Amino acid sequence: MNSIVKKQQKKKATIAFADVEDKIFGKIGTPQRLQYDAELNEEIIGELIKQARQKQNLTQQELATKLGVHKSNISKMEHNVKSMRIDTMMKVLNVLNAKVSIQVTLPTVKKKLKIA
Secondary structure (H helix, E strand, O other), X not given: OOHXXXXXXXXXXXXXXXXXXXXHHOOXXXXXXXXXXXXXXXXXXXXXXXXXXXXXXXXXXXXXXHHOOOHHHHHHHHXXXXXXXXXXXXXXXXXXXXXXXXXXXXXXXXXXXXXX
């Protein structure tokens, strides 16, 4: 290969996203990484709630009315403004007719707990 091709290949080197996460947020298991992972999961849940609500042609107000909460609570859930309690999340998902599956894996226990 000529030197130009080799230079182009070096410039196009890719970095795995997991490596970027490790560099920016720390290795898995560190406090900073645990915080990042928790916030990312909340962001994903909020977006899934929003998509499910929109797919059912519900406004935030209509969903709030079904849940007996203020519209601002739905907005906060969808935009990850505040953490939501697990019982609140389950109520929202129930109203949206979502199927929920939770898997808990503990490092000291060999069995997995799966709730569906």
